[in-house]
Amino acid sequence: MEETEALLQFDRVSVVFGKAGGSEGLQALTDISINVSDGEFVCLLGPSGCGKSTLLNLVAGFLFPTEGRVTLNGEDVKQPGPDRGMVFQEPTLYNWLNVFDNIAFGLRMRGVAKAEIKERVSRFMELTGLKGFEQYPPYELSGGMKQRVALSRVLVSDPKVLLMDEPFSALDPATRQEMQNLLEALQNRRKCTILLVTHDINEALYLADRILVFSARPGHIIDEIDLRGISFTDRRSEIIERPDMTALHKRIMDAVTQHA
């Protein structure tokens, strides 16, 4: 039944790095099967080095499975593309371009018409609270602003899937919360399918429809928590107090520490 719904599918995926000739290689992911449906927000939690970034790289098309298949809309992922946007932990902004040109980069590379670029970039700068910063060089922005640019740069291409690799972990708590609110607002406005890697259990509980917990390397899924029953708007304030949330927090914590 879920087979037909899934937008993004991992089918018994394993990744081994540096397997040359007879050598063992490094097993990063083992036997991963996931179905992600359209518009779903999935958070990935797990100990450092368990292969979370590797998993995102598979979806982005930077990397390919050693075994198994990764399919998007039923088709194998063969190369990177603007239908899958990636936001990295470091904002990786292009310092030689101003903020506007950073956000316009993908559209320019793909030869979108000038007028349309201007319209779309302006719209996203407004949405992400960057209005007025068009001419700024990225290196003069604060960490939070940089991630806003990185997010806009990806969203302006209207991706089906948004991949985020610990995008807020380098930010201070207040800015992080601001960015989480922004992400939530954007998500409410126009659903895209999101895979977000985080080390912050509360962040995952607050944002996710579903949380996948990974074991230490070689990474495989050890726990899966479905949060779709819980409404978005009132969750953050309750997270700390609600008994079921505290229980979930503990369950994830235990899973991560036990398998670390």
Add this chain to the structure above:
Amino acid sequence: MSEKRERFIRICITAATILCVFVLWFLATSLGWVNTRLVPSPGAVWNAFIEILTGGYKNNTLLAHLGASLGRLLIAFCGATLLGVPLGMLSGFHPRLGAVFEPLVEFFRPLPPLAYYVLLVLWLGLGNESKIVLLLFACLPPIFVACAAATKRVPADYKNSARALGASQRQLFLHIVFFYCLPDTLTGMRTAFGVGYTTLVSAEMVAALSGIGWMVLDAQRNMRNDVIFVGIFIMGLTGILIDFLLRRVEKRLVPWAGKA
């Protein structure tokens, strides 16, 4: 405020050091600590400078000598940049191309220019060409090496971010890699200018009749130690001046250098 003060103090220390060297030099020559036929006094050097400045040295004015040298160096430097930047960056970007050029440059780099200068003269004649090519060979390796190394150091996330936004390999190279490497490239160019500068005297050893390096060599043959001193001072000071100008250019072109 205190940073400004610290800077001022350091400038004072530098000025005092220079003054000390001159005073020592003056005392050594005027009190007879050294033979003034071997070490000319500051006054004698100054007189030689005025003499060359007003009367020129062997049929050429001082500016003509300096111009001849800098002209050769500038042509060689531009040639080395036009060759070294694309070759270095492409070699770093495409490892197979690097396999062609890197060993060649590595072979050339440690060779003292004088080792092959005679061959260049035999092949290219006694004119300016052999001198320019010699300087070009001196300038090329630092630029090539800096570019190739910088290209290899571009973080995978940067390249991946651009690829995910839809940039082709060509666009990735021209719009991301090139600019990302620009700060290191300019540093490499500055190094190359320095190396070229130190090679000037060698380049003007054979069959030259002008040039500041030739002037020093000719003064050696005529035991004009005062002229040697003048030449050395001029080379040292113009070297510092050019390096200062190149730094200014660097600041203008890559204001983001060293910033995240």
